[in-house]
Amino acid sequence: MQKLGIIGTNWITGQFVNAAREAEAFELTAVYSRTEEKAEQFKTDYTAPEANTYTTLTGFFGSRGFETVYIASPNSLHFKQAKQAIEAGKNVIVEKPAFSNPDEMADMIALLADHPDQFLFEAARQIHEANFKIVQDAIAKLPSINGATLSxxxxxxxxxxxxxxxxxNIFSPHFSGGALQDLGVYVVYDALSWFGQPITVDYQAEMLPTKVDGKGVATLHYPDYDVTLIFGKTVDSYLTSEIYGGQSTIVLDNAGTIGQVDLYEDGGQKITSLGEQSLANPMMAEAATFATIIANHDTKRYHELLQLSQSVNAVLYQLRQSAGIQFDADQH
Ligand SMILES: NC(=O)c1ccc[n+]([C@@H]2O[C@H](COP(=O)([O-])OP(=O)(O)OC[C@H]3O[C@@H](n4cnc5c(N)ncnc54)[C@H](OP(=O)(O)O)[C@@H]3O)[C@@H](O)[C@H]2O)c1
Structure with a gap:
């Protein structure tokens, strides 16, 4: 197994560490936290007694005890930490949304060009799961594409x-938070993977007193149809998601975590279940993919993912601009 260091000690890091271990992809060997207590607690909670702990990023990145870092800090810190990691010779798996705006993304792409033997992945977990590809294949078989509603x-x-x-943090513009960044990113990943780059986009956001969006509806305009994205963090929704193609409709239980995929035909008379049982830990597929790309030095797949990440970053920014949402990170 490849050796992994982590930044951020919240539950999501624990879920990734467990997934990486179950997938036999990465083993935890280094923990960075701002406090020694939290680093030690993380080692105990996720049974990694041998892992080294660090409370400074310089010490952490100076370690030879790991090759890849998983970054799950607040969004606004991703860029600086990922930059430091690449400069220290590490591979990076950075949580979604990878970077706050296209300027940060462009700087990172330039840095990566100077480090061609290292990898940087955005942890968009659902695009690596079996059901995501099943949806993609089902869309390719539709008689036409007439739009979608993804929620x-x-x-x-x-x-x-x-x-x-x-x-x-997650509701703060100081940390690049809000519904679009946190959950909208999943449905933007869906849309760009399945339908490609939209021509124009707009976002009607419901703003919170903290000056980020709590929920909203975005529209991605394509030449022949629109894709509507519904996302939010202030309510629970049980809406299904739908992809329309002539008299066929693909129905998903949830566009961010795709558990069920059904194809409706003949005016709803014929329903075919296409989906597979999801893995218990939704981060296993991405952990396995990243480890395989690194091990095989699969630059083709890597650049496809990096290109997608760049496109998602651009669309998130355009949507944010259309709703007038500003981040501190935009001022740098
Ligand atoms: N893929 C998924 O399903 C999923 C789910 C949840 C979150 N995420 C992503 O994971 C990332 C972290 O989200 P989260 O909700 O866990 O964030 P968070 O709780 O605000 O912070 C995560 C960790 O970062 C450190 N941290 C917190 N505030 C900080 C600050 N002001 N300065 C420096 N470090 C700070 C803390 O670790 P220490 O105290 O140990 O330093 C904390 O445990 C985000 O990018 C989010 O989008 C992904």
Missing amino acids: YMKYSSRYDAVLAGEEP
């Missing part, structure tokens, strides 16, 4: 703090 809304446990007048 992903989940009440955030941190929204309670917003209602209490606080500003948690």
Whole structure:
């Protein structure tokens, strides 16, 4: 197994470490946290007694004990930490959304060009799962494409703090937060993977007192159809998602975590279940993919993923501009 260091000690890092271990992709050997207590607690919670701990990024990146870092810090920190990692010779797996705006993305692409033997992946977990490809194949067989409605809304446990007048990182423009960045990114990944680059985009956002979006509806305009994206962090939604093609419709239980894929035909008379049972840990497929690309030095697949990540970053920014959402990261 390849050796992994981590930044950020919240539950999502634990889920990735477990997934990486189950997939026999990466083993945890280094933990960075701002406090020694949290680093030690993480080692205990995720049974990695041999892992080294660090409380400075310089010490962490100076370690020879790992080759790849998984970054799950608040969004606005991703760029600086990923840059430091690449300059230190590490591969990077950075949580979605990888970077706050196209300027950061462009700087990173330029840096990566100077480090051709290293890899940087955006952890968009669902695009690596079996059901994602199943949907893609089903779309290719539709008689035509007549648009889609893709939805992903989940009440955030941190929204309670917003209602209490606080500003948690994920709802803060200082940390590049908001619904579009956090959950909209999944449906933007869906749309760009399945339908390609839209011609124009717009976003009607419901703004919060913290000056980021709580939920909203975005439209991606293609030459012959529109794709509607519905996402949010202030409500729970049970809406299905749909892809329209003539008299056929592909129905997904959830466009951010695709558990079920059904093809409806003949006016709903014929329903065929296409989906596979999802893996218990939704991060296993991405962990396996990243480890395989690194091990095989599969630059073709790597550049496809990096190109997609760049396109998603550009569309997120255009959507954000259309809703007038500003981040501190845009001022740098
Ligand atoms: N793929 C998924 O399903 C999924 C799910 C959830 C989140 N995410 C992504 O994971 C990333 C982290 O999200 P999160 O909700 O876990 O964020 P978070 O709780 O705000 O912060 C994550 C970690 O970063 C460190 N941190 C927090 N505030 C910081 C600050 N002001 N300065 C420096 N470090 C700080 C903390 O680790 P220490 O205290 O140990 O330093 C914390 O555990 C985001 O990019 C998010 O989009 C992905």
